[in-house]
Amino acid sequence: MTNPCRTCALFESDKNNPTCLKCSKRVIYVTALGRELCFASRRSDSEASAPRFSLTSRQAQFLAVSPEIFYE
Numbered sequence: 001m002t003n004p005c006r007t008c009a010l011f012e013s014d015k016n017n018p019t020c021l022k023c024s025k026r027v028i029y030v031t032a033l034g035r036e037l038c039f040a041s042r043r044s045d046s047e048a049s050a051p052r053f054s055l056t057s058r059q060a061q062f063l064a065v066s067p068e069i070f071y072e
Contacts, residue, residue: 004029 004025005011013020020026 001029001032 004023005015005020008023010017010020015021015026
């Protein structure tokens with residue numbers, strides 16, 4: 001899909017002006033982009049999330065909670 005603003009006389013202008021906001025070609029284009037880009041929010045319940053692994057070693061976890069070790 002090609003951006004219809006490329007061939008418009010207002011190509012370099014701010015798109016929040018009244019002409020661009022009411023342009024049917026631009027509104028259709030932006031709506032189509034929104035549908036294409038919201039794929040990340042379409043995760044189905046059947047998809048399993050990636051397994052999470054601890055990046056901290058068991059020894060480091062032990063040292064962090066061990067009451068016998070005193071750091072000077």
